[in-house]
Amino acid sequence: MVGADGLHSRTRELVFGPEEQFHRYLGYCFAGFTMPNTFGLSHEGVLWSAPGRGAALYAVRDSDELHGFLAFARPEPPYDAFRDPAAQRDLVAATFAGDGWKIPAMVAAMRDADDLFFDVVSQIRQPRWASGRVALVGDAASAPSFLTGQGSSLALVGAYMLAGSLATRPDHVAAFAAYERDTRAFVELNQAQVGVGSAALFPVTAEALAQRNERLRGLSTVPPETGRPAHTALTLPAIPA
Numbered sequence: 001m002v003g004a005d006g007l008h009s010r011t012r013e014l015v016f017g018p019e020e021q022f023h024r025y026l027g028y029c030f031a032g033f034t035m036p037n038t039f040g041l042s043h044e045g046v047l048w049s050a051p052g053r054g055a056a057l058y059a060v061r062d063s064d065e066l067h068g069f070l071a072f073a074r075p076e077p078p079y080d081a082f083r084d085p086a087a088q089r090d091l092v093a094a095t096f097a098g099d100g101w102k103i104p105a106m107v108a109a110m111r112d113a114d115d116l117f118f119d120v121v122s123q124i125r126q127p128r129w130a131s132g133r134v135a136l137v138g139d140a141a142s143a144p145s146f147l148t149g150q151g152s153s154l155a156l157v158g159a160y161m162l163a164g165s166l167a168t169r170p171d172h173v174a175a176f177a178a179y180e181r182d183t184r185a186f187v188e189l190n191q192a193q194v195g196v197g198s199a200a201l202f203p204v205t206a207e208a209l210a211q212r213n214e215r216l217r218g219l220s221t222v223p224p225e226t227g228r229p230a231h232t233a234l235t236l237p238a239i240p241a
């Protein structure tokens with residue numbers, strides 16, 4: 001059995017126990033939701049930042065809806081809000097109270113949204129990804145957090161490596177062992193690209209925010225020829241047909 005049920009994997013909980021022991025909180029929370037495109041945005045994304053707080057609006061083509069995103073630094077996870085959507089809305093609204101730009105409209109839309117997705121920014125760090133006949137893959141095994149930008153890649157690479165191991169090993173015991181042995185270093189290298197409270201996208205001090213803005217101004221529109229070494233640290237093996 002393969003558990004591919006994401007960051008808060010129920011499969012992991014059933015097989016390995018409570019999430020807390022594997023959960024590494026990175027110091028941020030976020031809320032995502034859709035809202036009416038009252039700002040006339042089209043084919044674009046706009047960002048707003050203040051120390052410890054960030055907002056984004058994404059307009060997909062000419063849609064009359066926008067994707068709203070509010071993120072903020074918080075030293076401790078908001079345990080009380082985890083299973084309480086009203087508390088999540090109150091926490092986000094309180095965090096952004098008094099902010100300008102389009103924040104008041106975003107907070108109002110967040111309060112009305114029927115698709116609010118609130119979560120903490122965190123990683124899953126687990127010493128083992130398999131037990132008995134169950135293996136975990138993707139965020140369930142090793143979520144790196146969206147701050148790395150690598151979650152989808154790790155999930156796809158993990159699935160490929162697991163499938164390859166199952167196809168080429170005599171049984172699931174050998175296959176799960178090979179999957180972990182050949183994939184773990186790549187995953188851990190990518191998880192290590194971010195630390196607690198160190199998100200370049202959401203600086204928590206005015207000085208760090210000014211430095212980030214300076215770096216953004218200096219960015220070229222041409223992508224660099226080589227990415228981060230961690231992103232290409234694993235060469236996928238060929239899987240025989």
Ligand SMILES: Cc1cc2nc3c(=O)[nH]c(=O)nc-3n(C[C@H](O)[C@H](O)[C@H](O)COP(=O)(O)OP(=O)(O)OC[C@H]3O[C@@H](n4cnc5c(N)ncnc54)[C@H](O)[C@@H]3O)c2cc1C
Binds near residue numbers: 005144152
């Ligand atoms: C705001 C945000 C931005 C992100 N940006 C990026 C990015 O730019 N680049 C990037 O690579 N990654 C990004 N990620 C991370 C990426 O989305 C995840 O790492 C990736 O989706 C993990 O894939 P997965 O298949 O392991 O888990 P998921 O995509 O979480 O899929 C798990 C699935 O399991 C289902 N499920 C859960 N429990 C059960 C159950 N009990 N029974 C049946 N089904 C169940 C869920 O409904 C879900 O469909 C971002 C994540 C977030 C939250």
